[in-house]
Amino acid sequence: MHPQHAGTASKRVSRRSFLGGLGAGAAAMTLDLDAAIAASERAQATGALANTFGRVFALPPFAGATSQVKAALMEMGRLGGIMDAKDPLQEGPIRLITNPELSPGNRDNPFHTAGTTFLGQFLDHDMTFDATSPLGVPTAPESSPNARTPIFDLDTVYGGGPAAGPQFYNADRLTFKVESGGQFEDLPRDAGRRAIIPDGRNDENLMISGLHAAFLLFHNRVVARLRSEGVPTEQLFATARRTVTWHYQWIILREFLPQLIGQPLIDHILHFGRQFYRPAGAAFIPVEFQIAYRMGHSMVRPSYRANLAGDGGQPFFGFIFDPAGQGQSDPVDLRGGARARRRFIGWQTFFNFNDGQVRPNKRIDTKISSPLFQLPQAAIPGGGQPISLAQRNLLRHLTWSLPSGQRIATTMGIPLIDAGELSVFRAGFETSTPLWYYVLKEGQALGDGIILAGVGARLIGEVFVGLLQKDPGSFLSAAPSWRPTLPSRTAGTFTMVDLLTFAKVDPASRGQ
Template sequence: MKPSYEDTGHESRGFSRRTFLGGLGAGAVVATLDPNAAIAAASRARAQGVLANSFGRIFRLPGFAEANDRVRGGLLEMGKAGGLLDAKDPLHEGPIRLITNPELSPNNVDNPFHTAGTTFLGQFLDHDMTFDETSRLGVPTRPEDSPNTRTPSFDLDSVYGGGPTATPQYYDPADRAKFRLESGGLFEDLPRRADRSAIIPDPRNDENLMIAGMHAAFLRFHNRVVDRLRAQGTPPTLVFDTARRTVTWHYQWIILHEFLPQIVGQPLIDHILRFGRQFYRPAAPAFIPVEFQIAYRFGHSMIRPSYRANLAGDNGQPFFGFIFDQAGQGQADPVDLRGGARAPRRFIGWQTFFDFGDGQVRTNKRIDTKLSTPLFNLPLQTIPSGDPPTSLAQRNLLRHLTWSLPSGQQLARTMGIPTVSTSELATFGIGLESNAPLWYYVLKEGEALGDGRLLAGVGARLIGEVFIGLLQLDRASYLAADPRWRPTLPSRSAGTFAMVDLLRFAGVDPASRRQ
């Protein structure tokens, strides 16, 4: 029998402070009788300020290990290039052959149940709900003292900022209801300064070409919704607010009906929606639990070493590149797929990343304990703090000490979930075989119980409950404000909406660009 909420060591309040800047929270208007007034009031609340919040905990349990030099050394050894977690992709084969000949990387298995775009949609979602800019790797920190500079909800604040009044730099000066959108390549690009840095609310959405392309697609999606509303006769004073709600609700629909089922499976989603959240049940407004923040990094295992960015952007030929390649450092038009650059070939052909039915889509990698080799030598520009270590695995592992996180086995026992073995970690000599770092444990569950297709056990429950909780606790979300709502924009199937539909409506699909 699963333990009750009271006897599992939970902390019902996940933070020590939470305030609103400005007089009215966006979610407080949903009970207003006039829906147009509700939209306008929500927009004014966002313009007055953003929710100030901190990270928190779901569980009050001891950390998996002490934050001492011996443990740090063991974690660095575990996450080093060429170590246990490195898929050891033969990068000398080049970016094309690693896609067309998957047998060259036997440790880095394709996932035929996801498309390559699943990875970057997941990254986009992460940047919409959480951003930790202050805590230090490997240095114990109270989550309650660490501000989250994103709102803990799927409200696209990473795209909209504070709106056209509070943050006009993100909007078209000739039409404040629309976003700025630039080019310089064959197709749309983020607006950029002279140094090529992106003019967007969250700089992480320019870390790589795919996430930059997705952000640009959302800008264009919003602008097309504005055009549609104007053609339908929406009053000018309500166009922006109505467009934002339309965009955000369709985005939230995609999260609940397309992304989350691929990650945790529809049966778990149905169970949570029917019987409620067992573990993530804050007594106050939503917060981002550090257990979730670390478990959500499972997506790093899905990243391929290389991608085909588009079909004909490179002088009429496909543009292939490694996700990151040190040879691209300092190049105006890098050979890899890093962000922060503009050139004619640097755009995304979405037929590689989502299934438009043309046979061009590619898969991502399985959720397992192997990461693609380029992730063990990140460009410093992709690290918000700008300093090493450059191994993504090492950074993830040290983050467990920052938050004094319990081990995966501890959480499994506390949640009443059978444990999986991590005996292979005995080689590091710091007790990880029985107290595995949570991030590694979640990957091991996916590998051992989910066949690398989707999360299982602790990881699935954490991700599923927090995702659904963030939607349920945001009174402005469609799930809370109008759970019977259905998508209203054109789609392949009536009554639903998917990323392919979003990209088509935005006009960035293959049929629109022929590239």
Template sequence: MGKPGGLMDAKDPLEEGPIRLITHPELSPNNVDNPFHTAGTTFFGQFMDHDFTFDLSSRLGVPVDPEESPNSRTPTLELDSVYGGGPIADPTLYDPTDNDKFLVESGGLFEDLPRDPDGIAIISDPRNDENLMVSGIQAAFLLCHNRMVDRLRSQGVPADQVFARARRLVTWHYQWIVVHEFLPQVIGFGITQDVLRHGRRFYRPASGQHFMPVEFQGAAYRFGHSMVRPSYRANLAGDQGEPFFGFVFDPAGQGQGDPVDLRGGARAPRRFIGWQTFFDFRDGELKPNKRIDTKISTVLFRLPIAAIPTGDPPTALPQRNLLRHLTWSLPSGQAIAGAMGIPQLEPDALTELRQFGVGLERSTPLWYYVLKEAEVLGDGISLAGVGARLIGEVILGLLELDPQSYLAADPAWRPTLPGRPNGDFGFADLLTFAGVDPGSRGQ
């Protein structure tokens, strides 16, 4: 199912190059654009994932009790992937001349993550340098925090309170974006509001005992892999005055100091993100995501080993996801639908799985099932059925069960940073406050 050239491969004609795959979507008839998602939705979701899950111990395809695969991240949306243990526990993350602020360096034209002499990013979670886009989001949060520190100081906040208050405000704005922008995009406004107003029906751990369900971590939340485009325009004028286009990963980039692709782990003047491609700044430069369906961009079938946290094969991301289903002995999509009382996909909706001759159309790996639900029931625009309910209840549950989150501590809270004229606040507004928006950069 998940092998290169197999059932899930969108078979993008990579020989056409990264630019034509953007400007001529008809070249990839199996990999359809999603006009209701921005290209940045994928990478904001990846950044979120790194905030609440990290499994380094389980071996793919080798069954293991999930309780023996500890999650190295706290199951909360508290930005520990950014803040680490704070300036006392993790001083290398912070500016030695001002411990309330993060250390941020220059990549030549604009910001870059701090790096050691070998180019390794000095950040709390190394995965946030896997590609240029998530690296840029990490840098934006560092700058957002630093500007929040300046803002609080200008308001006369006592010096011994500045860091904690800045962290809380940045975290709450991030959580607001998750609830009011990200979730309505990926699961729909209706189910987001249903969970908020009527409560969680399935994810109901005891107080103080919230956890990360393996069905979420090992399968359902991996829906974002289907939204990845083969290539992106990283910025409009960073490549000696010209746009910088690249595949997400390209074998030709291996070993290059300034890779031709958009992998992370390297510094060069052109290696920054022009966010108008990824989020809506109302300038006509926005590009869409790919739809949530069972076709995955071909570039994700040949990951560089450096992009795999455990450093082991296979390098095809869909194969890795399907092997994780075996690793944690996850129930099938149909079994979870039955347990939830959600109508199951009929075998006739999964006829492509009959070729394998093992009944997968009746007992489907959860990750594939969630993608197929979105494809059949949501037209690839958003998750549906099991996937939507699972994602919505877990993410909102993590927030509601965290006494430090805005939903638990102050549900009437509203963003205090400048937003849109209609009062909305989204990730584009956070990027603007951080000073990495197109207007601030002049490109």
């Protein structure tokens, strides 16, 4: 929770120079900030945010939860099956990056950078966490708790704030603890190297843990800037959190979401309203969205260059996951839960700093990078089987009794994909297709794997916009005319490159 703002006129003057920077509109935006913080507190206190999942569509499931259907889903999602990109892992992590022709079934997306994938994972963790529903066993979404708040409020970073989660904060109760892996920042860790953060999923891989650490530093730099602007100490944390959160929400709406669904669809939703995700009361995470958004798994590369010079002066390359890394103190792969001098992220690989070092992610299609079919147990919340990410995603359709992609498309008035695109299935899935696969196939068939289309684009777009609109403390609700106030390469906007630069985890700050 945010500390309540006293909000006297004299205190607002010092914030005005920082938050406004826009002449006569500054005072109004400062008042908007105070109102937004108070609105968020009221929403949390009065239950205006749902703590369970829900549905958008009242439609029959795509198939029954029978042993035959389960077996067909397991076959679809197995290692070596139809969804496996069959990357030649024997070529090693470097060659799979420098020679993409080695894996022709797993194409690069030239319009996304590698960081898009992990920003998407970070957002997912911020709004949804199902830790209780049984895999493959029909369960009512309304009875399944969502362990995250269904808004973009960075609760995976802030937890309940310094009072509720003092273990995440320094003694000043204003800034986050940040530790070092020997060269650069690392998450704070206990004696067993478990990350001391509100949601352990943000230590699943090196990229997501690096992004979490970057947000810790981002907040700390904002606190320092606000203090230099004269913001009273009693207001520093709440003001810093809202400033960080609004810049983060701007990136979601203006940079990340356009990459997934295109700016025209976003503009249409904002102008004409949401047609399908229209909760009468509290915001919630629809299970249809929860599954469709897993399209991000198809964007994951088999391997990455984590940094340019961390491995004895040489680049550190690794598979996203590699069974050989199990039990190693400094794993050969890029799994999380470890600390070593080379285990940090050089962000020029993941976001475009205009230095020629950025690398792409993979296309949105039905081919999933091979390492994701052999997840480490630590990457599976609660552990357990199966270890194939594709199998887990497909079985989740039975958990939620999800309708087929075709039924949702028909309900939305969206033309169906040609059945010929879906002829690889057994068990009747070619005419009643699991939603996740259908969304991936839409991206592949209609968007050339570059962008989402059809059901996936509309569903994801409406929920993203809806979560921002239903949050009374978001900039889109509280101050729709607000513009970013932190330094940026382009005035009036703010990007991930700007965030990383302000946090001082950019290549220039590291001399790389």
